[in-house]
Amino acid sequence: MPAAPSRMLASDNLAGAHPLVLDAITRANAGHVLAYGNDDFTRRAEAAFNELFDRDVRTLFVYGGTGANVLALASMLQQAECVICTNWSHIHVDETGAPERVLGAKLLDLPCADGKLTPGQVQAAAGARGNPHHAQPGVVSLTQPTELGTLYSPAEVRAICDTAHELGLLVHMDAARIGNATAALGGNRVALRAFTVDAGVDVLSFGGTKAGIVFGEAVVWFDPRRAQRAEYLRKNVTQLHSKMRYISAQYEALLENDLFIDLGRSANAAARALYDATRHHASLGLTSPPAVNSLFPTLRDPAKSRLQEWSFFWDWDAAAHQVRWMTAWDVTASDVAAFAAGVDAVLVDAPKF
């Protein structure tokens, strides 16, 4: 095998933080400031979110992605309501039942081919509204980009929001990889707004950890009136950090000069480069370029195991022999080249099927 890449393609949470983010933490460390967000770092970060979305939003910082989703949903759900999502959604599959535990609410996971809901599915599910024997659909939760590496276009988000709102439902967007989505859909603030607030999304989980910070996520209410209980809820769901300045300072750095979009663009580009460098292996089944920063090639043993031992990545769908390659913001062209060389090495003598 050739030399393994310096950075793995296992997940975007294997990367460290961007130097500007680390600098922000170091600078925020000096002296005493009041706790729980009553500090200038937090005020500046909140202002930065207002600028980002070009309106007065309500932004609360939390510890992690599951916490962000749980807080957002808790602020949106009424009694006896449930959440419409896909059977691939992170809240359904990858949060160890935290939403059900903390919300006490059902996640109505609808089947999907590509990680995306449709307005028709929302409409059908909402048929349960008014029937006291069924959990009442109250919130639609979209993931952008999806867990399958696909994207909702602004028009698709808008169509779902329109349907939801007509039916009396609210729309949550889980955007743990919002930099990747923004980079892919236009790469600037106008593009970001187009698939979030301008499309009708009500509450947004705005990811930071996967975008290149140490810890901390943000929840953004586009209509601040919906956030009336949110400040209490944040601690009520264990997500209030006392030394808030550290999260706020990181977000200030992340939003300054659209750093999060740049980092998303970088990760997306690495995934595209990887696609270009490996698609010639027909057995991988890489028939279309990645929308964002992940590829889902088909790979069988022993090639798969050899490659994983050399530079780790995760299995995705064992039954389908599918794995996931995912790039982080810091993956370089030489990492990609090194990894592709490894793919070439293991697939040269791969058994033919």
Next chain:
Amino acid sequence: MPAAPSRMLASDNLAGAHPLVLDAITRANAGHVLAYGNDDFTRRAEAAFNELFDRDVRTLFVYGGTGANVLALASMLQQAECVICTNWSHIHVDETGAPERVLGAKLLDLPCADGKLTPGQVQAAAGARGNPHHAQPGVVSLTQPTELGTLYSPAEVRAICDTAHELGLLVHMDAARIGNATAALGGNRVALRAFTVDAGVDVLSFGGTKAGIVFGEAVVWFDPRRAQRAEYLRKNVTQLHSKMRYISAQYEALLENDLFIDLGRSANAAARALYDATRHHASLGLTSPPAVNSLFPTLRDPAKSRLQEWSFFWDWDAAAHQVRWMTAWDVTASDVAAFAAGVDAVLVDAPKF
């Protein structure tokens, strides 16, 4: 008024992180490591906890103090059980109902004069066991040091643990300020063990944030068999950080050479110095030195407000005209001197009662 101190006496969570901790974060930032704790930083931090307690414990890192308590209690409670605590306990008063929400369990808050439970209270409350009409006491939760700045002696902890265990209950210790407690009770690892594992505590919330780190708390199960569900529970209660290395690296720094004890000792000493510098004001009612890092003087307006505007601190019990002065690890002798000068200034012309 004289010049205000550089650091406030409002809370120990107003302080930044210790330089060694910040260095640890910076060093941990390089390159890719696996997420969720499958990394060498975490393995070393876990080993450091084993050494600290001189046995194989199970340690899980979480985001925050409320999360640590909720995770610990969730792993200890059986169905339909409740938690015995005091009416001053942080889990009861200061966590916005998070334990009730996430655990779905009652906190049985017993009245206390000094923040401390007694074996007799545990015994009396446990009388409900076996009666299907009452929530079943299953866990005793102690805070060490208490919210009122008092300490359980090792013998007091042991007496409660013995009573609890005889009755079939487990004991949790919420030690958000464990460095302060350890410093006050002997100042070394033997002293730490004496009031925790050697006294019979089953599960420990081991504080880090107030001890001088950026974020992250630890939960320690002294009998690893009690932690069988804990790894699932951590994400189930929204407390699993993906980039675990950052918490682990901070804890490695915090435990190395007993840094957390040193920082606790420093904060305690500052509180003692403040006591010595202000006790001559009889109206403050400071009749005994602080056990750890907080003082609860009596202070009335306008002196109180003048002092708060000059260097902020929190009201404690408004009805009793009691405030709280609390020192952090970084409060210096000159901070204390400056603050005491301010006290002198406002009390010189304070109204006599």
Next chain:
Amino acid sequence: MPAAPSRMLASDNLAGAHPLVLDAITRANAGHVLAYGNDDFTRRAEAAFNELFDRDVRTLFVYGGTGANVLALASMLQQAECVICTNWSHIHVDETGAPERVLGAKLLDLPCADGKLTPGQVQAAAGARGNPHHAQPGVVSLTQPTELGTLYSPAEVRAICDTAHELGLLVHMDAARIGNATAALGGNRVALRAFTVDAGVDVLSFGGTKAGIVFGEAVVWFDPRRAQRAEYLRKNVTQLHSKMRYISAQYEALLENDLFIDLGRSANAAARALYDATRHHASLGLTSPPAVNSLFPTLRDPAKSRLQEWSFFWDWDAAAHQVRWMTAWDVTASDVAAFAAGVDAVLVDAPKF
């Protein structure tokens, strides 16, 4: 010992159902009717509640008392809110933590001497509103009559409701023994309204089981707009009966000609007769007549145990040697006379203190 009474004085839930109630069940049994309350029995029972309170209320029938309280409170609480109650309240002491489990909310149990809250306590507790570190008081829950056999006067209820409403809180009344309370406070519908809707109570748990029916409780929302989620919540908290006609028919019988008030009056009278027949034993400490249907005499062994073995009743406060004698709707004058004779028998040779 003389002959034991035919009916025990252990609790009002030891009695069977009144014959008119049983007749109602038998009559309701014929033929098919739609399930879940879409039937004429339920429509008539709902109308009976409107008449009872002389306005359009919203009434939902549930299975049991704990379920009624949980449904009422679930409909009243906002996110991160808690319930103010006394440390003697049934929801706090006698429901095995069901409110905390199902509501995920704290019960803030305040100390009381006589089972009753005061407006001052409500005001003090509500001081936590607006502070994101504390569970937010949102509902005051009163028990009428209290678990200690005392009563709130209409003026006392009104004072609490006024205080609560001024502070933005709602008021729930748990009236599992509403017939006893009504009989004691005037004995007619005007009296009932005076301490409930006219005093400002928002939602009422209207007891049936202890008043002489087989099963079933009612929850009454005086402002139907507060009941918007209630129909969904009822099943969401496991309290929707499919064959609703059986509960409805019992309530129709219970409200017709104020049967529930008559039965409450009867039980109260029996308690008063028992008081008159036993108060001459100074050791019992019965210094004032019962407000409703329970007495809490002091009784020590061996007299206590001899009496309990002969005709069972419950210990109340073992430490204080207090027991509870409670009369049901069907307790007769001869039951009282027989029981009093037993008391005379065991106390004749009781040890003197």
Next chain:
Amino acid sequence: MPAAPSRMLASDNLAGAHPLVLDAITRANAGHVLAYGNDDFTRRAEAAFNELFDRDVRTLFVYGGTGANVLALASMLQQAECVICTNWSHIHVDETGAPERVLGAKLLDLPCADGKLTPGQVQAAAGARGNPHHAQPGVVSLTQPTELGTLYSPAEVRAICDTAHELGLLVHMDAARIGNATAALGGNRVALRAFTVDAGVDVLSFGGTKAGIVFGEAVVWFDPRRAQRAEYLRKNVTQLHSKMRYISAQYEALLENDLFIDLGRSANAAARALYDATRHHASLGLTSPPAVNSLFPTLRDPAKSRLQEWSFFWDWDAAAHQVRWMTAWDVTASDVAAFAAGVDAVLVDAPKF
């Protein structure tokens, strides 16, 4: 239209109680007995369940079917576990999210064609065990008969139980219509045991309401050690009735001489008679006789609406033009004949497709 039947075919919960059950309530009404199950009625009913299953089981009576399922599952789930069920299961579709609310646990609803799970599905879902990012499958919940009117054979139940137990999971059976299932699978106690305890089921929700009683369900733990927390849990989930004798007495009547099997047989026979009397209408699509007491014919407007207005029944799957006809224990041959005559009347001139 001909004369409508005296009894509707809308659901088995439209029927009243069997006369023997009503007699049992009336007989149980006399005098005082202790509350909460400490009475001879309950002891006899518990003994009847031991006899029914020919071993020492633990039986607890609750109010309703949702409560029975929630209690059973609460006693079976460990922390952070979830429940495997089908996307048609009553707990998932028809309980308004009560399981998620009260259990705080995910229901993992798997797709199925006929209401039935397979061992392969259990095995695949259990693949999540050990992965801390996924809710941990801990219990398999089967419905017998299923919501689609199908039955698991004893061998099918056994295969699922064997798979589940090998993987460390427990098996719950929701048998709200256990009389129907037993009648269809052999019609005696041996047959009942064959698809429950002998097949490996761990905990059983044993239905009563749909079988012909006024209210009350039973939960049966075949291994009483699994019921250790159950008595506390019952009140903890709002399902403990004070006047327990009324539920117990009904169950005594229901089990005596296998009344519940007879009533199930009667309902099944009525459904079969209806099938025989209507299957000649090819448009109904009734190609196989009912396994138990429900038919799911295809019926379009205006025939459907005309028939529903004449004798009500529920739509089932509006998109597929499917309705549900369901027989209760009291549906007679002349009810069936009358209904079939109505079907003939509306289908004579039904539009041809």
